[in-house]
Structure formats: C-alpha cells, structure tokens
Amino acid sequence: MPNNVVFDLAKLRRNCAQCSLHQLCLPAGIGQDDLDRLDAIVHRRRPLARSERLYRIGDPMEALYVAREGSFKTVAINSDGEEQIIGFHLPGELMGLDALGTGLHRCEAEALGPAQICEVPLEALGDVIHAIPGLGTQMLRVIGRSVARDQDHLEMLGRRQAQERIAMFLHGLSERFRSLGHPATEFSLPMSREDIARFLGLVIETVSRGFTRLQDEGVIKVRGRQLRITDPQQLESLAIGPSDALRDHSCSRSA
C-alpha cells in the first residue's frame, strides 16, 4: 500500500482537508509546515469490514480516530448485556473521546459497513498540540461539538415522544449528509433498524412503525435502508419544536 510515499501524503492531505480534522488543524490559517507535521503523524489503517471493531470496552486509549470512509457506531454495554448506542459516526467524524477520562475505552466502536479510518496516535497528539499553536484550542472545539451532540441526544431521550425522536433522527442524519456534500434528501441509512432503535431508546418495532407512519403522512419514502425525504419542511417541523409547529399552524390561521 505505501508504494509511493509522496503520493500517499498528498492524497492524505487532501483527505484531511475535507474531513473533520480540517476543523482540528486548518481554521486559524495553519501553515504548510504544521500541516506537514500533522500529516506525518496521522496513520491509516487497513480497511475494516462490517462489524469489525476499532476498539472494545476496556481497551487502553491509543489514538483518536476519524472515519475516512464508511460509518461507525459507538456502543455502550451495561452489566446485563443491554446495548445503548451512544452515537453514529459518518465519514469525517471523530471517535475515541470516550476514553479521555480513564484512559480506557468505555464504548465499542464498530464499523457499520466496509470502512477506512485515519488514526492520530495519542502520544504524538500531545506533542503536536504543543508544537502547533491553536491546535489545542481547535481540539477543544471538536470535543465540545461531541459533548454538544451527546447533550442533544440526552434531551431527546429525556423528553421526546417516539415519533419526534424518529423525525429528529432522520432530520439530523440528513443535515449531516448535507454537510458532507451528499444529497440531503436521498440517501441510504448506514445502520439497521435495531441500531436506530437502540440509539433512540426505543424498540425496533416502534421504529418500524414510526417510519411507516412518516411514509403514510407523505414525509418520507422508505424501502429497506433506502430513504427519500419527500417533505423536508414537514420533517424539520416534526423534528424541531413539535408543539411549535402546531402553534405555528394555529397562529398563522388565527392571526
């Protein structure tokens, strides 16, 4: 694979520019030197197959990972074997922060399909953070986004009805695809219904019924994992501020 190192580096750099690492290294107008230094420490790993794991619960933290191709899920498993999906990670998104606290991973990261990743070894990271001004701040920002996502997730599990959760999930996924440059209204779900259910704190049948209902309402069109959002507006209003949406309707009629 490393048949041509120069070519490889160039390709890597191009990739970094369009993955979440670009938010980690580029924004403050990073120089070419620093960029090279960063590129030099980023490892690639052999491709992963579906259901292969990047790390398991209890593994010592060795690196931060970025999905380069393919998607991942991070899963927490409690004492009685129940799984809770903590997050899904599309190409360009970060994984591995769960071990920051203890140095041991508390989740599993599992490929949802064939995948490739970039890996930033932990010890190298410390050096580079010190060497490149602003990188530490940037990294905090990336971590912060991850924290924010967890908190949105919390809010969703704490207060929302099944149907709202499903709408929020699809809407969020659509936005993430959009920001990756993929079509936002037609894509294929990288994860199973089971995974969705365990992410949303629901049971698979409820997810299935929710999809069917959204389809009956003309909001989406699903067939297996293939999804088309036929009424993005409506999906959005179901997702953000469900009662707002209702209020909007009634207000605009009465006012």
Added chain:
Amino acid sequence: MPNNVVFDLAKLRRNCAQCSLHQLCLPAGIGQDDLDRLDAIVHRRRPLARSERLYRIGDPMEALYVAREGSFKTVAINSDGEEQIIGFHLPGELMGLDALGTGLHRCEAEALGPAQICEVPLEALGDVIHAIPGLGTQMLRVIGRSVARDQDHLEMLGRRQAQERIAMFLHGLSERFRSLGHPATEFSLPMSREDIARFLGLVIETVSRGFTRLQDEGVIKVRGRQLRITDPQQLESLAIGPSDALRDHSCSRSA
C-alpha cells in the same frame, strides 16, 4: 470578605487541593510555582443565591466554573420550553464545558441553593495550559470524566425502567457524596423532585412513587429532601445490574 488577601489565597489553595481542580493541577507532582500561578488566575465570585444563574443559554463562554460550596444544575431548554436537566454539580465539580463547541453556552447553570464558585477565566486558561506541562492532559481527563458521565446518563435514559433510574440516581449521588468526604448513607438532596424528574426523563409523580416504593422495600428512608439509605447493598444491586441481581439470587439458590 476579602479583608486579608494572603489568608484568602492560602485558603483558596487549600480548597483547590480538595476540589476537582486538584485532579486538574496536582496529580503529576506539580511544583509550588505552578500551583501559585494557577492560584493566581482562579477568581472567586460573590456568593450566589438559590436559583441565581452562573450563565444562561447563549452567553459567550468566559470561564470554567467549579462549585466551591453548594450545588448546581445545568439545564437545557428546547424550542417548546421543555427543560431537560443535563447534570447536577456538587461541590468540587466542573461546569461550563457545554460551550466548548461553539463558544456559546447551550445550557443554563443554576444554583440549587446558596453557593460559591471558583472561576478559571478562559484566556488565562490557555496560557496556563501551555505554561504548565501536563495540565492540558489533566484537563482532557477532567473533560473525559464529564463526557463519561453524560454517556452513563444516556445509557440510563435509553434503556432503564423508572425504578432502576431512581435507584441509579440515588446510588450515584451517594457515591459522589462519599468521594466528597460526606456521609454516603445519609444526606439531604440538594434538588427538588421536579429536578430529579427532569434529570431522569420522568415526571414528578413517578419519582415520588419510586421513592415511596424504595422506602416500602426498606431500601431508603425519605422525608422531604432528607434521605437515609438503609440498605446500601440492595440499592447498589438495584442500580447496577438489575437483572444480574435477580440472576444472582436465583443462581445462588439453585447452584
């Protein structure tokens, strides 16, 4: 109150040693110089009264905060005004990470009772992190613990029954009191039933019933906010691995 500055600083340092900042600055055998430097940037603020807010949603991030006396809650409020409590913060625990991502706070931090805090101004923090080797790593560790707590919370909201949630909550609170050097089996709840409900993703009546039921089962004794854990063992087995506990019982009898 700041009648004697020298005395004040000494007191502050003593306080830092026993609050979560000690995990942030002391562990790698930090020198006296660095400790002084850290002490110098830590602000105190005037005492806060019950229901006063440290920051509000949308406020720019200015500092990290540590509860010094009294407890806090951090609350997310969604589009239709529903509140989800993201976390409770006992003395020595950190607040303010929620703004790392965007630089704007996405939660409110509100004092549950009379409280005092220490404050680490953000810009000073950056300097000190660079100046004190190992502090950055330590800070990542503290952040990691906060992430871990959010993920436990997620797991709880996603998969657990009301009664398990309540047991987990009380058990976790008890552990935190223990690690603060307070009695772990008898304490007063810093938050209302309402707050507990909104933290657990339940309604207040369910929390109340849950308490009553735990009391009927002889696990706790509650009167208002005063709580005694009469059977810590049983509480723990309800909290961690509910079905394990059941399995244990039946196994130990049959095997």
Added chain:
DNA sequence: CGTGTGATTGAGATGGGTCAACCTCAGTGG
C-alpha cells in the same frame, strides 16, 4: 428453492404519563 436475517404488521399487556385531590409544612398576618 430452502434458509436465515432483517423488517413490517397486528393484537394484547403494561409502565408510566395525565389529571386531580390531598397532604405537609413554612411563612405570614390577624
């Protein structure tokens, strides 16, 4: 053309939400 895995659908059971009454107690004022 079976066989298995994932998804959908239906029917029935139930945990916990909703609504409403009531209790407890601290604070206040007569």
Added chain:
DNA sequence: CCACTGAGGTTGACCCATCTCAATCACACG
C-alpha cells in the same frame, strides 16, 4: 396562638404510548 396561604410533595384513578409477543413478509445467499 391560630388561621390562611402557597409551594412542594404524595397518592389515587384512569388512559395511552410504547413494549411484548407472535406471525408474516422481503430479500439476499448458498
């Protein structure tokens, strides 16, 4: 000293969203 008041907490009755259990479907794969 007692009655009133209001906020927080408890309890009960009812109901519904979601879970459970089970049958069926869809489709990929050997």
